Amino acid sequence: MWIRLKAVLVIADGMADRPVKKLDWKTPLEAARKPLLNHIAKTGICGIMDPISPGLPPGSDTATLALLGYDALKVYSGRGAFEAIGSGVDVLFGDVAFRCNFATVDNNLVVLDRRAGRISNEDASRLAKSLQKIKLKTSSNAEFILKNTIQHRAALVIRGPKLSTAVSDSDPEKVREKVSEIKPLDENPEAKLTAEILKELMQKFREVLKQHPVNKERIKRDLPPANIILCRGAGTIPKVKSLAEKYGITATCIAAAPLIRGVCIVAGMKLIDVKGATGTPQTDFMAKAKATVQALKTNDFVLLHVKATDVASHDGNIKQKIKLIEKIDKMLGYVLNNIDLDATYLAVTADHTTSSITKNHEGDPVPLAITGPYVRCDDVEEYDERTCAKGGLNRIKGMDLMPILMNLIGKTKMFGA
């Protein structure tokens, strides 16, 4: 009987770490109670993986691109477009997208609050609606979409015949600094035009926001007015082959973080919205596990992404990171108990190391374990950064993982004859 093989890739964002003095020089993974992760290591083949290349700290966008089998160093084209498309904005090839904040400035354009007091979704939504009515000068032949996403966050997309991502940010990314002037970053007319359109938009946004009833109300309520839009991270959608084109598979993504959702959309994956999945440490792990099991019934490949571990690392909250790893462990238990282990490969990894000490993404490799019916199981019995380094996979690159998984489920084509 022919069996349809399937693969699940679990990515715990920033789960890998460096040894921590407080943990007797263990890493959070080494310190956590994680019987299921260990079971996966024990029944599988393990290794370490450089998401992009040794020593290079990846962003979650470039790392996820790599783990989906793309050469991020070649195809990456800025964060803005992933974030926008992942937030539900329709981004087309050639559009230039930005990540935006509703923020508070004084009359000299000095930033007082980069998040306008973490403005509510309701207020931001009313402001965005007014801003969307603005008309650009017809000479530029361009249009724009502004969409508020969560709280102060928003996505801006500029659409026009000849645009460029070579424009600087207006967001100084610090309070008490003046809003940065938007400039073209190269000599091409496209960069000049895009900078002009962006400047025009930012100015018109500012005019509307300054006297908007929502802000007048906010001032009355003693809340910081959202009297400017700050933008950063110009990006376009990279032209890549979808996973369906590359491997002939159906692929689905279970992720809450807009950035990861954006990358998966670009890879041609379906998205599943899971109730209670929030991209925060309070996310509903079991709901994600159930959605994964469900998605696997109709897909060849499911990516299950958990953002929480990265959030804890950026906060330097080691205790929370360990607890979250233990929750991920339980989540994996549900997955393992509810899939056909004779026909499914399960890989668990992190998209990058995030140090709980430096609170930054770091360039150290991440652990990887792949279990499934025909892997060359090695003698690694624990899932962590150091033990996995002794495994049968040795040290691979992030973009090698997808071909390995696709080969295990019989979806790679022979090169040569």
Added chain:
Amino acid sequence: MWIRLKAVLVIADGMADRPVKKLDWKTPLEAARKPLLNHIAKTGICGIMDPISPGLPPGSDTATLALLGYDALKVYSGRGAFEAIGSGVDVLFGDVAFRCNFATVDNNLVVLDRRAGRISNEDASRLAKSLQKIKLKTSSNAEFILKNTIQHRAALVIRGPKLSTAVSDSDPEKVREKVSEIKPLDENPEAKLTAEILKELMQKFREVLKQHPVNKERIKRDLPPANIILCRGAGTIPKVKSLAEKYGITATCIAAAPLIRGVCIVAGMKLIDVKGATGTPQTDFMAKAKATVQALKTNDFVLLHVKATDVASHDGNIKQKIKLIEKIDKMLGYVLNNIDLDATYLAVTADHTTSSITKNHEGDPVPLAITGPYVRCDDVEEYDERTCAKGGLNRIKGMDLMPILMNLIGKTKMFGA
């Protein structure tokens, strides 16, 4: 409190070797007493490293380029320029530089002694002064610099508007062979012009040397006359970003060998001259150790290079190689005892394998150990070619080392967001 992290890279030239029958099939590293090297392995993370790529024997120039983080396969442009610049000759972009020997030929231009009896610095210096007075035909619009370095060695630099490195050597690199004819190596007019200038120079050098008083004296004293200049290894300075541009670091090199000094100058590093450091087995190891500790006080990165182990390997002197490794071990002891181990990463490696049996550079990987506050220490307890292969770094490439070190000291930029 914010701590400024620093890194030291120790390169023992050609220290890695193959198993030797005389040593009961141990390598010289395995046979040596090296408690400090072992201590570094024990407290650090270990691995093996292919300086360029597996099986490819690197030169010390290409290997050092790689260990400084450059893609040697892309940027390498011949040995001549590194050697010249490292000998104190001012080489500019576009100059073509050659390694030269003062040599002895008979009347039929057959080489009798490639080193003119290892001519003294004094004699070579007097000859070089006369040769520098030669005028090139004005039609070529070119100039030259000839500088004698140590004994029979010299550097030649040709400067002109349109030159090429695509010219053949005149040095046959063997005695009893005729001096080779200089030819352009491609069809470009630049190669033709450079070959013509070089031919003209070689001929004019020969004429001056043939009747030079220094050589008449040498013949009287029964010494071989330095009656010809042999040239080889046409090279230009590669255009690379300095380490300061790449990583925002201050970087210093402690090396005596001109070739290594040249590579470090090209990488924008400062050079420190250490009294007693000679680039030979008689070098003053402790003086180098002290200079390293001193340099580390004002630099983010210090490269400490020791040439001696390579010299012993090329001589096939296994006993001496072991003794030199033991001296390097003591040198490392001084460094370890005098740096702030809570804020410094120390990496020890070789630039390539040099076999004491073949007496050649070989393509086997080299051992690597990195110790420092937050490395993922593995269970390797000895520093040698085979034990390090079991370490947590697994197998990396030479050009990955610098990003790894720079990441550890917080000097890499995130790729993506």
